[in-house]
Amino acid sequence: MPLARGIIRLNKRFTNPVMLRLAGIGSIVDLEHVGRKTGTVRHTPLMAFRRGGVVTIALTYGSDVQWLANVRHAGGSRMRMGREILSLGAPRVLEPADAMTRIPQPQRALLRWPIRCRDYVELPVLRPPAPEGVDTRGR
Numbered sequence: 001m002p003l004a005r006g007i008i009r010l011n012k013r014f015t016n017p018v019m020l021r022l023a024g025i026g027s028i029v030d031l032e033h034v035g036r037k038t039g040t041v042r043h044t045p046l047m048a049f050r051r052g053g054v055v056t057i058a059l060t061y062g063s064d065v066q067w068l069a070n071v072r073h074a075g076g077s078r079m080r081m082g083r084e085i086l087s088l089g090a091p092r093v094l095e096p097a098d099a100m101t102r103i104p105q106p107q108r109a110l111l112r113w114p115i116r117c118r119d120y121v122e123l124p125v126l127r128p129p130a131p132e133g134v135d136t137r138g139r
Contacts, residue, residue, distance in 0.1 A: 008061060019045035023080055027107055031057075031082040035066075036073035045113075049103050050081060050125070055088060056102045058111050059119035063093075068121065075128070088123040096120060 020043055023030035034041055044067040046069065048057045055069040070092055071077045079086045098119035100108055111117040 016045055024082055032078040032080070033067055033069060033070040034074055034077075036070050039043075042067070042070070047107065048079065048081060049107070050086075051102050053125050054102075054122045055079065055081070055086065055125060056094060056099055056120060056122050057091075058099070058103070058107075058115075058117045059121060060111075060115055060117050063119045063121075071123070077123070080122075086127040089126055091121040091123050094120040094122045 013125075019028060020030055022028050023045055027047045027049055029046050031044045031046050031048075033044065044054060046057055046067075047121065048055050049059070050056075059068065068091060071088075076089045079088055096118055100111075103111065
C-alpha cells in the first residue's frame, strides 16, 4: 500500500530537501526530470539500485507519482548516482520478484516491511554524459 498522502506532503516539504543533500550516498539518488506541464527542471530524491545497464527504482509512493509521469512523458531523465551523472531512458514496469533480486539487503528487507513496496520500475542507462569541456565529436 502506498504511503498516506499526509506523509507525502510532510516528506515533500521537510524530508526531500535533506535527502537531496544526501544524494550520492548509498542508494539515495537525485533524479532530475522536467515537468511535463511547466517545463521546470525538478529534483526528486529516490532509492535506486544499478545493475549493469539498468537502474531499478522502488516506487514507495506507488506508481501514480508526478516524477514518473514526467519521465515517461519526456522519454528519459538524468540521475546523480554516487559520483556519476547518468542519462536514463524510458521507464519500464518491473515485477516485484525481479526487482527484489536487484536490491541488496538491508534495503530489500525495508522495502518488504515496513514500507511494503509493491511497485518498481527499471530505467535503461544510456551512455553517461561526457564531463564538461570534453569534446565528444571524435576530433
